[in-house]
Amino acid sequence: MSYCVNCGVELEKSARRCPLCGTPVINPVQPPADEPPAYPENIFIPKKTRSRYAAFMVTMVLLIPNLVCAIINLFYPHTGHWAVYVVSSSVLLWIFCVLPVFIKRNAYLLLGVDTAAALLFTFIMSVFHGRDWFLRIALPAILGLAVMLGIMIYWISRKKREWPSVCTAVVGILGLMSMLFEFLISWYVVGRPMIQYSVIIVASCVGLIVFFEFAGRNRRFRAWLTRRFYV
Numbered sequence: 001m002s003y004c005v006n007c008g009v010e011l012e013k014s015a016r017r018c019p020l021c022g023t024p025v026i027n028p029v030q031p032p033a034d035e036p037p038a039y040p041e042n043i044f045i046p047k048k049t050r051s052r053y054a055a056f057m058v059t060m061v062l063l064i065p066n067l068v069c070a071i072i073n074l075f076y077p078h079t080g081h082w083a084v085y086v087v088s089s090s091v092l093l094w095i096f097c098v099l100p101v102f103i104k105r106n107a108y109l110l111l112g113v114d115t116a117a118a119l120l121f122t123f124i125m126s127v128f129h130g131r132d133w134f135l136r137i138a139l140p141a142i143l144g145l146a147v148m149l150g151i152m153i154y155w156i157s158r159k160k161r162e163w164p165s166v167c168t169a170v171v172g173i174l175g176l177m178s179m180l181f182e183f184l185i186s187w188y189v190v191g192r193p194m195i196q197y198s199v200i201i202v203a204s205c206v207g208l209i210v211f212f213e214f215a216g217r218n219r220r221f222r223a224w225l226t227r228r229f230y231v
């Protein structure tokens, strides 16, 4: 029986290196047998397992401080309902960032769950603030965004789209959303819907769309961009 000279771990007969610290095994009395090594040289972890492991770690990292906050808040109710903000933000973050690892195949299901979570979160926030902006701003804005994203998922899933077209769609959604936001917020705050500042954002979006459309149609320009920026 051999032991590693560096860390003292017990070694297999076939070991040429210590499995723990990697020190080469030189044993003049017992040269390494010609049998296959007991452990693989490189550990291969499938991508799916890795992302699930990461999801598990993120879940734990989120869970522990949330439980602590909730318990402390339960024991000290006179300090307000501050744990509600912490817990509901964390749940929203988990649904947005970790849940896709588990249901990445079904984009519509993911969009539905994300929309419901965003609606629930803004509803809780508006209730705790005692304001009525949920129905007048959050609900129409989130549903508007969900409809646009749903159309985009359908559009992408029908056939493979080049990156300039996808960028055009994303920038288009940004422009439309900025108009919708200004419309809803001015209606709520001033009392009448206005579209004023978002025109600047829309103008920038139109500029970007012209650029992406040009990149989409001009093969040489796109090849140059690919070489230059690895897109």
Ligand SMILES: [Zn+2]
Pocket: 004, 005, 006, 007, 008, 009, 018, 019, 020, 021, 022, 023
């Ligand atoms: Zn060792």
